[in-house]
Amino acid sequence: MARIHSPFHTLNFTILCILLILTVNPNFILSSRNDDDFSIIDFDTNLFHQDYSPPAPPPPPPHAPSVSCTDDLGGIGSLDSTCQIVSDLNLTRDVYIAGKGNFVILPGVRFHCPISGCSIILNISGNFTLGKDSSIVTGAFELVAQNASFLNNSVLNTTGLAGKPPPQTSGTPQGIDGAGGGHGGRGACCLVDDTKLPEDVWGGDAYSWSSLQTPESFGSKGGTTSKEVDYGGGGGGRVKLEITGFVVVDGNVLADGGDGGNKGGGGSGGSIFIQAYKMTGSGVIRACGGNGFAGGGGGRVSVNIFSRHDEPKIFVHGGSSFGCPENAGAAGTMYDAVPRTLTVSNHNMTTDTETLLLEFPNQPMWTNVYVRNHARATVPLLWSRVQVCGT
Numbered sequence: 378m379a380r381i382h383s384p385f386h387t388l389n390f391t392i393l394c395i396l397l398i399l400t401v402n403p404n405f406i407l408s409s410r411n412d413d414d415f416s417i418i419d420f421d422t423n424l425f426h427q428d429y430s431p432p433a434p435p436p437p438p439p440h441a442p443s444v445s446c447t448d449d450l451g452g453i454g455s456l457d458s459t460c461q462i463v464s465d466l467n468l469t470r471d472v473y474i475a476g477k478g479n480f481v482i483l484p485g486v487r488f489h490c491p492i493s494g495c496s497i498i499l500n501i502s503g504n505f506t507l508g509k510d511s512s513i514v515t516g517a518f519e520l521v522a523q524n525a526s527f528l529n530n531s532v533l534n535t536t537g538l539a540g541k542p543p544p545q546t547s548g549t550p551q552g553i554d555g556a557g558g559g560h561g562g563r564g565a566c567c568l569v570d571d572t573k574l575p576e577d578v579w580g581g582d583a584y585s586w587s588s589l590q591t592p593e594s595f596g597s598k599g600g601t602t603s604k605e606v607d608y609g610g611g612g613g614g615r616v617k618l619e620i621t622g623f624v625v626v627d628g629n630v631l632a633d634g635g636d637g638g639n640k641g642g643g644g645s646g647g648s649i650f651i652q653a654y655k656m657t658g659s660g661v662i663r664a665c666g667g668n669g670f671a672g673g674g675g676g677r678v679s680v681n682i683f684s685r686h687d688e689p690k691i692f693v694h695g696g697s698s699f700g701c702p703e704n705a706g707a708a709g710t711m712y713d714a715v716p717r718t719l720t721v722s723n724h725n726m727t728t729d730t731e732t733l734l735l736e737f738p739n740q741p742m743w744t745n746v747y748v749r750n751h752a753r754a755t756v757p758l759l760w761s762r763v764q765v766c767g768t
């Protein structure tokens with residue numbers, strides 16, 4: 378029995394109707410301006426499994442002291458003026474890098490900590506530059522700077538390198554169906570169950586919707602098809618950019634779920650949060666589900682940028698399912714704080730798997746919710762307008 382649908386049955390007919398339209402006929406444009414019509418006061422949150430209300434995370438531990446530009450990172454200069462990373466570096470532990478200057482990774486240089494959950498925190502007063510063709514690979518990347526540039530063909534890649542997702546989540550599917558991991562959207566499951574509707578069969582579940590405005594959860598690992606070997610793709614990592622000035626993304630900022638191949642589910646996408654005054658560039662920002670026997674669900678991206686243009690392109694779609702190509706992982710969530718819009722887009726990948734949007738504060742949080750490009754969403758109607766576009 379679908380755990381999620383049952384609470385909605387206690388709501389009034391209007392809401393049921395709208396849910397049906399949302400999930401059955403995605404060509405509809407719905408407009409509901411009277412919030413008071415939709416009350417969730419009777420909503421019984423106890424009907425939800427424990428993992429739908431994860432506790433607040435504990436406060437982060439205090440930082441270790443900053444590493445040094447020359448001794449620890451093999452760079453040139455100083456973190457209080459300009460530190461340049463001039464040659465490849467393989468880190469083997471978390472690093473905290475702080476100073477009053479600029480931090481520059483020169484073109485073509487690899488700055489890597491390819492360990493699940495490895496954390497690189499860079500806290501500088503000046504500019505950050507990831508040079509042309511250079512790369513950062515890590516599980517979590519947090520940047521505080523005045524300006525940041527991710528130049529052509531560079532990559533900040535946390536794909537498949539998640540650490541542990543929040544406790545009490547069920548993002549990694551049980552069993553050996555090779556289902557996808559869940560996070561912003563549910564992971565797909567290729568199992569055919571004639572006793573259930575297609576949307577009632579899924580892999581890893583969604584979580585962390587209460588923080589979709591400031592996402593910081595890791596994605597989840599996909600399932601496996603074998604009792605002996607864990608073939609699941611790793612969850613997507615996390616990226617947080619807190620930039621007071623300008624961000625240029627001409628390269629790639631990635632928190633995708635890892636690939637599970639033919640024998641494992643795709644990992645779910647991780648989290649990307651970008652706060653800045655202005656963002657430009659022709660690059661790509663993605664927290665998509667990994668491909669696999671069944672695709673992982675998309676992750677969560679949120680931007681809080683005063684001046685943002687259409688580019689760089691942002692993607693949070695689910696991963697492809699090799700075992701059931703018509704049922705990709707569900708789309709994740711993309712929140713834009715400035716117009717207060719939430720977009721759930723599966724980039725035209727067909728799916729039976731849903732994106733669950735649950736939020737319990739008693740005020741409407743979003744002006745607009747767009748569900749488009751084959752995404753399917755289940756929502757409680759706290760919002761002033763829900764728009765469903767695309768085919």
Ligand SMILES: *[C@@H]1O[C@H](CO)[C@@H](O)[C@H](O)[C@H]1NC(C)=O
Pocket residue numbers: 465466467
């Ligand atoms: C970093 O690790 C990779 C993969 O193990 C290796 O190919 C490369 O040579 C290493 N680079 C350095 C600078 O140690």
Ligand SMILES: *[C@@H]1O[C@H](CO)[C@@H](O)[C@H](O)[C@H]1NC(C)=O
Pocket residue numbers: 440475498500519521
């Ligand atoms: C960055 O450094 C400032 C001052 O040194 C400190 O207050 C802040 O907490 C640091 N932020 C992070 C993310 O480490």
Ligand SMILES: *[C@@H]1O[C@H](CO)[C@@H](O)[C@H](O)[C@H]1NC(C)=O
Pocket residue numbers: 502503504523524622623
């Ligand atoms: C950040 O970029 C803006 C515009 O390019 C520039 O005016 C400003 O001086 C930069 N900040 C720093 C610390 O260089």
Ligand SMILES: *[C@@H]1O[C@H](CO)[C@@H](O)[C@H](O)[C@H]1NC(C)=O
Pocket residue numbers: 479503504524526
């Ligand atoms: C920071 O970058 C901007 C362009 O993005 C450049 O104009 C400025 O000189 C840089 N600031 C410093 C302190 O290097």
Ligand SMILES: *[C@@H]1O[C@H](CO)[C@@H](O)[C@H](O)[C@H]1NC(C)=O
Pocket residue numbers: 529627659
């Ligand atoms: C970066 O790429 C864009 C198009 O992707 C191109 O227009 C621009 O000239 C490139 N810049 C450099 C410095 O190569």
Ligand SMILES: *[C@@H]1O[C@H](CO)[C@@H](O)[C@H](O)[C@H]1NC(C)=O
Pocket residue numbers: 532534535536537629631
């Ligand atoms: C990012 O990392 C993943 C996993 O290691 C890799 O498959 C992918 O090619 C990388 N992407 C880029 C653009 O380097």
Ligand SMILES: *[C@@H]1O[C@H](CO)[C@@H](O)[C@H](O)[C@H]1NC(C)=O
Pocket residue numbers: 724725750768
């Ligand atoms: C999805 O398909 C529609 C109709 O074919 C097309 O107009 C739209 O551009 C597509 N969107 C994406 C993101 O591919």
